[in-house]
Amino acid sequence: MTRTTTGAGLVTREPQEEGTGRTLVLADWTAAAPADIAAAGYERVLVEEPLRAGASLDDDLRLLRFLRECTGHTLRLDWVLGGRPLVGERNLHHLVPPVRGVDGAAECAATWLGAYRYGAYYYRVGPGFVTVKDVRPDGESVHLTIDGESADHFRAIAEATSVADLDEAATEALADAVEFGLALRGEQAVLLLPFRMRHWPVPYVAA
Structure with missing residues (x-):
């Protein structure tokens, strides 16, 4: 597997196995728009650091917008939830879920992952x-x-x-x-x- 730096916060990993698609590794989830990532031909996105939630409603809405756009562009997103968002759980479960949660978000992440259905x-x-x-x-x-x-x-x-x-x-x-x-x-x-x-x-x- 190759790992090539392509810009600020952006790293490309070629697929480990045939058919898995190109993976974009983001050190900073704000570094690129999901529409641009999809247009560049990536199918998977790995966010290296936990996505932090719960500090402010405005910040949470910006994070959920990122998740909404990743969901809409059918990007396979691997991410970890850090903290509990300041919105009701019903406003989360239709968006691409975290693989796990940290910093008090483990239960929220597990519920989200279990409830998620694409197209809900x-x-x-x-x-x-x-x-x-x-x-x-x-x-x-x-x-x-x-x-x-x-x-x-x-x-x-x-x-x-x-x-x-x-x-x-x-x-x-x-x-x-x-x-x-x-x-x-x-x-x-x-x-x-x-x-x-x-x-x-x-x-x-x-x-």
């Missing part, structure tokens, strides 16, 4: 509309179709990292999204909870 909470984008499917096992199943300006606001919230990224109309829509369990908001950070489904059918669960 996602959205798809069509011409002028968005569909949302929520079949997480610990609540009522929901299927939504959002169109018109509301679909525009949904997509704006999906792309936003902070409230400052949203115009007045989208900020008002964010309040509704939070109320209906579609999004979370911190002091500054914004997170749309469902991930975008880009691949169907999905071989991810067989990995």
Whole structure:
């Protein structure tokens, strides 16, 4: 197996066995966007240090956004949870789970890993509309179709990292999204909870 430094915080490992795909090793999970990692042809991502949670809600939402995007791009992510996130567990279990937890997060990580099912909470984008499917096992199943300006606001919230990224109309829509369990908001950070489904059918669960 070769290990080659490719940039700040980025290391490439060639697969140990045929068919496992290229692995990107991240010393710093903020060093690259999941969309760029997937576009570069990587299938697996290994984060070397535990991903820290529980210090602030804004930081947790930024971390969950990273996990959401990794899930949406079907990246096989190997990571360790450090600390308990400041959000309810139902807001975690549809995202790619940790392999284990440290610093008081062992139980949270084990529950997350056991509850995870790919496709439990996602959205798809069509011409002028968005569909949302929520079949997480610990609540009522929901299927939504959002169109018109509301679909525009949904997509704006999906792309936003902070409230400052949203115009007045989208900020008002964010309040509704939070109320209906579609999004979370911190002091500054914004997170749309469902991930975008880009691949169907999905071989991810067989990995």
